[in-house]
Amino acid sequence: MASAPSPARRPAARPKRAKKTLGDDFLAAVRADFRAHGAGVIAEVRADKPDQYLKIVLSVLPKDVNVTINHLDALSDDEIRQRIRALEAAVRPFLLGEDGVSGAAGGTGPQKAH
Numbered sequence: 001m002a003s004a005p006s007p008a009r010r011p012a013a014r015p016k017r018a019k020k021t022l023g024d025d026f027l028a029a030v031r032a033d034f035r036a037h038g039a040g041v042i043a044e045v046r047a048d049k050p051d052q053y054l055k056i057v058l059s060v061l062p063k064d065v066n067v068t069i070n071h072l073d074a075l076s077d078d079e080i081r082q083r084i085r086a087l088e089a090a091v092r093p094f095l096l097g098e099d100g101v102s103g104a105a106g107g108t109g110p111q112k113a114h
Contacts, residue, residue: 020028046053072080 042053042056045056075083
């Protein structure tokens with residue numbers, strides 16, 4: 001049966017990292033460059049290359065972002081109907097013509113001058 005090595009025979013612990021690695025140096029240089037020029041470069045990319053700007057933005061977002069484009073998916077049919085009725089009531093004063101019915105709502109097109 002093998003026994004645990006005696007304290008005198010245990011392998012030496014790894015020495016702590018004394019020098020920065022190449023990766024650390026690179027990130028430090030990028031950090032310094034970004035602090036000096038980052039905002040200006042971002043503005044240039046946004047203005048000159050919006051597709052690249054969007055790629056940058058998307059690359060820094062968390063991968064598990066749950067974006068709901070259609071907020072109506074979470075509503076019931078009754079809630080959607082209520083919202084439609086509220087919108088109709090809000091815009092009705094702006095759509096009514098002299099006879100109380102808008103051209104679009106009344107099914108008539110532009111009136112010809114007689």
